[in-house]
Amino acid sequence: MNLFKKKLFFFSLLLLISSIVEAQDTITITGQVLEQSTQQSLPFVTVALNEVQTNKTITGTVTDDTGIFTLTELPTGNYVIEISYIGFETFQKKITAGGLNLIFDLGKIELKESAEALDEISIIAERATVASDLDKKTFSLDDNVAQSGGSVLDAMKTMPGVAFDQEGKVVLRGSDKVVVLIDGKQSSLTGFGNQKGISNIPAANIERIEIISNPSAKYDANGFAGIVNIIYKKEKQTGFNGDIGLSFGLGALSRRKEDTPTDFGSFSVNPKLIPSVNFNYRTKKINYFLQTEFIVQEALPNNEFTTRFYDDGRTIISQVPENRRQFRNIITGGVDYEISEKDNITFSGMYDREKHIDTSQVAFINLNNDIRNRLYTWKEEEITSFINASVAYNHDFAQAGHSLSANAQYTRGLEDESYFLNDSSAVRVGRDMTNIRAVEHTSSFSTDYARALSSGRMELGAKARFRRLPVDYTIMRGNESIIYPNLGDFSKWSENLYAVYGNYLLEKERYDIEAGLRAEQTEVSYELDPDNIYYDTNDSYDYFELFPSVRFTYKLNDRNKLSAFYNRRVDRPGEPELRIFPKYDDPELLKVGNPYLRPQFTNSVEVAHRYSWGSGSLFSAVYHREINGAYQRIFSIDDSNPDYDIVNRIYQNTGHSTNTGFEILFSQDIADYWKLTSSINLYRNVIDAFTGTLLFPFERSFIIENTTDEAGDFKITNTFTLPWELEAQITGLWYSARNIPQGEELSRSSIDIGFKKSIWDKKGTITLSATDLFNRFGLRQRINGQDFTALYENYYETQIIRAGINYKF
Structure with a gap:
């Protein structure tokens, strides 16, 4: 089938099939x-x-x-x-x-x-609370106390089976290849395809969070580790109602490691202010909703200590504290209009704007003689904004559960990032400036059809998505500039996605079977400036893939259910992973993308069991994943410049790997006033040996040795209902050491506590919480590169205390 016929086929189905099936209790x-x-x-x-x-x-x-x-x-x-x-x-x-x-x-x-x-x-x-535990876990944020008043990331720290990396990305069962949705749809707020960090999304207006480990065919095929669905509040009562809240906090209260000697140092005791409002007005036919949150804060999102041990005997240490002053505003709103008893249309929009200024002073110190070889000072000014508009139409047929829906969405995103660089060493004293301006345009159209049957449900759907992201790169070079020459002034990335799916659920008294198939045609192109000397040609490719999913559940008795799952999924690199322009916050540890990066594909199988009793439940699962074409950053020395010790961190496909594990989630009401939940995830990662070639800034090979390691994480939460309308919660979590390509990530842990009290006849609440009490959650990695080893320690801001108040009306 040629490309034109494929497009015609997808668009025909898109026009013929025009439900978004919401979770019900x-x-x-x-x-x-x-x-x-x-x-x-x-x-x-x-x-x-x-x-x-x-x-x-x-x-x-x-x-x-x-x-x-x-x-x-x-x-x-x-x-x-x-x-x-x-x-x-x-x-x-x-x-x-x-x-x-x-x-x-x-x-x-x-x-x-x-x-x-x-x-x-x-x-x-x-019951939703039983069935969802086998394929979907739902968490209400009203029950979250220890992380109250913070971000979505903070709220998710208590959730069993959920972990995070230092960039604020969700990690499920050892992988950050997770899709984060807003109200069931991909959004500029959380990223299209590849997730963006959620550490800066306030949790005040979030109702609940769903975690789907084995998505069905009706979901987009990306994200092999699973899906996180963030559900915003939406009142169903008639009239005017809502809530207002205010949270204040202080972060980075203690230091895990002393700063290297510079004039700036790293931020500490960082103030944070998060006001939020949620308004809803509902009549018989129309519902208006508006939500907004602000973040005004100082923060330390990164505080990177890197100690490099070179094979020639030298040991160099540096620290990159990312001292941030930030203002962010998120506004969401819309109108639901009931055209008739069977027809409903929703117009909604979102505006998200962030401005932050980061400053840092980086000293490079030779530990062999305690001499500072270099002092590097930089300032970053960045503005990001997203405007999203969508319209959703739903028609319910006469029979309940029989519906047809259509959705159209447009997003415009802006990233404007400027770096002002001051460099002082025996080699040069000079200044450079770089600016990246990227404007993203994303349009998507989808239709969904659902019909309830006497013994199950049938679902059909189609989707088309078009993304364009041109990037302009401006450089002002100073004396003996450290910026790589001949990078070019622009790049243009585009991605077209066409998909259709069918899903069928058969239910009987003792068992149910769900089977689906999703077909996706993807077209990607990456255009480079002809002046770029590091990559010979532009890159473009397209592929057609099928993504099956199967689930079988058998009801042993009223308290025991057993399920088996299989699905195939894909993770596509986005423009940030392809971007050819290095980031110069650390001039001797440069992060850069790879325009020739390819998707990774994963086959997953899982067997899960749930046993429930009156006061608790036990969930257990065994899973196995086969990953082909996995991609991650590779550390490699750039010895093309004799004056500086430069290590590149470049995205690269690295062959085949597997992930096999065992997960247990336990919940028990110990007493009327005490509820305990805990989870443990033990897994084995096997990374096959691989030899590849890096092209930037010159062609050279790299080697990844075959590694096998066992790792895991453990989490326990105790919630206490006390007199005087008071609730207390304490959460402990521990991540074991684990292997990564070219090295090892060391263990880390955290303890969080929180208190919540109802006031004003239960219309209001006040909260007090503290995260990472003992400041032990920082990230540490040992890297084994070619001709060097390194200890990378990122003691970013994890220790925060917060006080908050909320009033419902």
């Missing part, structure tokens, strides 16, 4: 009543739902003019549905609620004039 039952002899619909038939044990009627309704009935907002359990009409025999069926599909179409029900034995039918609709 209750079940819905629907059907149509007919007269058996004439097959005509029967209006005004009485439909009752009774308890099995007592035959007591729970709820009821009558059929409409077409014979259709719908029972909604039903709790899970065992029922008998009873349908009666004058002149016809009463119809009774047993309903067993206990699976995943929460909307059920009983189809056509025929009433007879004579009595006849009725066969039992089964409908499966598990």
